[in-house]
Amino acid sequence: MEKHYLSMLVDNKSGVLSRISGLIARRGYNIDSLSVCATEDERLSRMTIAISCDERTFKQIQAQLAKQIEVEKIVELKDSDSVLRELLIIKISCKNNIIPEIVDLTTIYKAKTVDITESSVILELTGRASKLDSFIEMLRPYGIIVMARSGLSALQRGATCLKESD
Amino acid sequence: MKETTGAKLIVETLASLGMKKIFGYTGNYILPVFDAIKDSSIEVFVPSSELGGAHSADGYARATDEVGVVITTSGPGATNLVTGIATAYMDSVPILAITANVPRKKLGKDSFQEVDITGIVTPITKYSHIITSVDELEYEIKKAYALASSGRKGPVLLDIPYDVLNEKVCIKNVEYSLPKAIVPDKNAIDKAIALLNEAVNPIILVGGGAKDASKEISLLAEKLSCPIVTTMRGVGAVDSANLLGVVGYSAPYSNNTQFKKADVVLALGTRFSDKMYAKSKGKKYIHVDIDLAELDKIVETNSAILGDVKDVLPLLLNGVKARNLDKKFTRGALKKNRLTTLASTIAELDLTDVIVATDVGSHQIALLNALGAKNHKELLSSTGLGTMGYGLPASIGASIATGKHVLLFTSDGSFNMNFNEISTAVKYGVDLTVVIANNRSLGMIEDIQRNKFNARYIGIDTPDISYALLAKSMGAQGARLTLPKAQETLQKALTERGVKIYEVRI
Numbered sequence: 001m002e003k004h005y006l007s008m009l010v011d012n013k014s015g016v017l018s019r020i021s022g023l024i025a026r027r028g029y030n031i032d033s034l035s036v037c038a039t040e041d042e043r044l045s046r047m048t049i050a051i052s053c054d055e056r057t058f059k060q061i062q063a064q065l066a067k068q069i070e071v072e073k074i075v076e077l078k079d080s081d082s083v084l085r086e087l088l089i090i091k092i093s094c095k096n097n098i099i100p101e102i103v104d105l106t107t108i109y110k111a112k113t114v115d116i117t118e119s120s121v122i123l124e125l126t127g128r129a130s131k132l133d134s135f136i137e138m139l140r141p142y143g144i145i146v147m148a149r150s151g152l153s154a155l156q157r158g159a160t161c162l163k164e165s166d
Numbered sequence: 167m168k169e170t171t172g173a174k175l176i177v178e179t180l181a182s183l184g185m186k187k188i189f190g191y192t193g194n195y196i197l198p199v200f201d202a203i204k205d206s207s208i209e210v211f212v213p214s215s216e217l218g219g220a221h222s223a224d225g226y227a228r229a230t231d232e233v234g235v236v237i238t239t240s241g242p243g244a245t246n247l248v249t250g251i252a253t254a255y256m257d258s259v260p261i262l263a264i265t266a267n268v269p270r271k272k273l274g275k276d277s278f279q280e281v282d283i284t285g286i287v288t289p290i291t292k293y294s295h296i297i298t299s300v301d302e303l304e305y306e307i308k309k310a311y312a313l314a315s316s317g318r319k320g321p322v323l324l325d326i327p328y329d330v331l332n333e334k335v336c337i338k339n340v341e342y343s344l345p346k347a348i349v350p351d352k353n354a355i356d357k358a359i360a361l362l363n364e365a366v367n368p369i370i371l372v373g374g375g376a377k378d379a380s381k382e383i384s385l386l387a388e389k390l391s392c393p394i395v396t397t398m399r400g401v402g403a404v405d406s407a408n409l410l411g412v413v414g415y416s417a418p419y420s421n422n423t424q425f426k427k428a429d430v431v432l433a434l435g436t437r438f439s440d441k442m443y444a445k446s447k448g449k450k451y452i453h454v455d456i457d458l459a460e461l462d463k464i465v466e467t468n469s470a471i472l473g474d475v476k477d478v479l480p481l482l483l484n485g486v487k488a489r490n491l492d493k494k495f496t497r498g499a500l501k502k503n504r505l506t507t508l509a510s511t512i513a514e515l516d517l518t519d520v521i522v523a524t525d526v527g528s529h530q531i532a533l534l535n536a537l538g539a540k541n542h543k544e545l546l547s548s549t550g551l552g553t554m555g556y557g558l559p560a561s562i563g564a565s566i567a568t569g570k571h572v573l574l575f576t577s578d579g580s581f582n583m584n585f586n587e588i589s590t591a592v593k594y595g596v597d598l599t600v601v602i603a604n605n606r607s608l609g610m611i612e613d614i615q616r617n618k619f620n621a622r623y624i625g626i627d628t629p630d631i632s633y634a635l636l637a638k639s640m641g642a643q644g645a646r647l648t649l650p651k652a653q654e655t656l657q658k659a660l661t662e663r664g665v666k667i668y669e670v671r672i
Binding site: 013014015016019022023026054059060063064065066069070 | 288295296298313363463466528
């Protein structure tokens with residue numbers, strides 16, 4: 001199954017997230033992530049959806065979303081022409097003696113240490129989902145206490161952009 | 167700019183959109199709107215329950231092709247609309263529901279008669295919105311009305327807090343502009359023409375989205391010398407000698423055989439319901455639909471044409487070669503029994519200027535199969551959701567909308583659900599003839615229990631009701647008819663005024 005990415009501008013009103021997430025749930029689409037954020041225009045929010053499915057299912061999801069009144073614009077983002085990023089915050093068990101190992105890992109992955117105590121450390125990493133996956137795997141042996149991922153945010157590369165007036 | 171209140175603005179905006187007759191049930195928080203109606207050109211028709219009002223708005227819309235409006239109060243007034251809205255959604259019928267809600271400061275506090283109706287109806291509306299400022303009210307009504315009646319039609323709901331109804335506001339005469347009409351893609355049209363020209367056994371499948379293209383469908387079928395079949399929702403859409411009837415699980419065997427034999431299916435305005443055959447194997451599909459999300463949803467198409475059926479068909483007609491085959495088309499019929507005989511009797515009545523309605527169940531299938539190659543564009547039948555009890559309130563709405571006589575074919579199970587609306591029909595002096603096919607059972611469920619549950623019957627008996635006395639108790643006429651007498655009595659009833667309820671034991 002292929003990975004697909006959708007970027008949408010939707011009305012910034014109550015009930016819109018519920019309509020979109022309800023549609024996805026009711027039709028049984030299994031999405032990898034959904035993120036919502038503000039845009040430069042306060043009337044609109046940006047939703048980014050990552051889905052693993054076949055091409056036909058993807059076209060159907062796209063058509064179902066596109067016909068919602070609250071969806072002003074929808075575009076498929078291709079891996080090759082988009083910047084796809086996700087944020088990871090992860091808390092791991094960390095005794096003093098392993099701090100150098102953790103520092104090495106954060107250096108390699110260009111992660112940040114955002115909190116540290118005698119028994120744990122919180123690390124922050126931004127990047128593509130696959131990079132985050134790999135970082136998590138490297139940290140797993142130390143004992144992951146808890147983690148949070150933001151879901152995908154994405155923009156098209158170059159001069160093209162998703163705006164209502166287009 | 168004229169200053170008014172939120173409630174008066176609603177009524178004036180509805181009037182400016184051409185609404186003259188709406189359906190509504192009063193209650194505490196909707197009172198300002200009812201009060202404003204008193205001084206307006208709009209007439210409000212009050213059903214026995216909000217559900218009746220929703221179905222009446224649906225009947226109004228199906229009979230006129232205009233938006234049916236229903237207004238109710240908050241809480242249970244709003245939730246009673248849900249089945250009516252879902253019925254309209256599944257059959258793509260334009261309804262504008264306006265509900266009142268508790269004042270804004272009480273929202274979200276579990277106040278008396280407060281529900282999140284916009285949340286509840288989200289999956290069964292094209293658009294649902296709670297007004298948070300009186301300044302958006304006029305625009306939102308125009309937007310909701312336009313959305314309901316454009317593209318693939320459907321229900322919309324606006325929820326308006328009580329304090330917004332009383333707030334002062336200026337009418338600005340704002341406009342809502344609709345998206346541009348779809349221009350069918352030439353490549354897809356050319357591909358469809360090529361497929362039809364190469365076809366050995368083409369067939370035209372007509373759905374509810376093709377109701378405005380009767381003439382074009384007939385012409386195309388003649389040019390291709392091919393049969394036409396319909397979905398349940400497509401019954402009445404086309405008047406043609408090439409029409410076989412319905413296909414699917416409730417259709418005659420011969421119609422389904424013809425459909426199976428086809429190598430190219432031209433599907434017009436249908437969503438390929440699970441109640442009909444839609445197996446792509448060995449067939450090529452051309453699918454024309456106004457809703458992009460319907461194309462390639464169920465069947466994989468060889469040509470998917472996004473557009474309104476009535477815009478697309480002339481383009482196909484121009485391109486296809488006439489086949490001039492000397493073919494005769496035989497209409498399929500269901501197995502003969504007392505129910506199908508009664509349905510045929512009704513279908514063969516002179517139904518000129520009569521709107522036909524059904525409820526839901528075996529009687530519905532019998533009549534939809536029997537109606538034949540007559541155009542019943544205004545046919546009232548809940549085919550998508552299969553809502554028992556839809557028939558009577560929908561008939562009332564259609565008769566109020568058009569002034570026409572409505573003939574409702576119903577059954578004991580369905581009629582018992584909403585017969586409280588007989589009094590509504592009587593109150594408004596509608597011309598309505600009701601035929602109840604009474605077998606003292608939920609017939610369709612009885613069939614399933616017989617075939618799939620080893621005849622272990624449960625929950626299907628209907629009560630012994632004297633429908634004649636019931637009718638009389640509410641001011642209508644009522645009688646029991648025998649099958650042989652039905653034709654004569656019903657034909658006469660259709661020429662008379664008032665509400666008449668006939669029970670036929672099946």
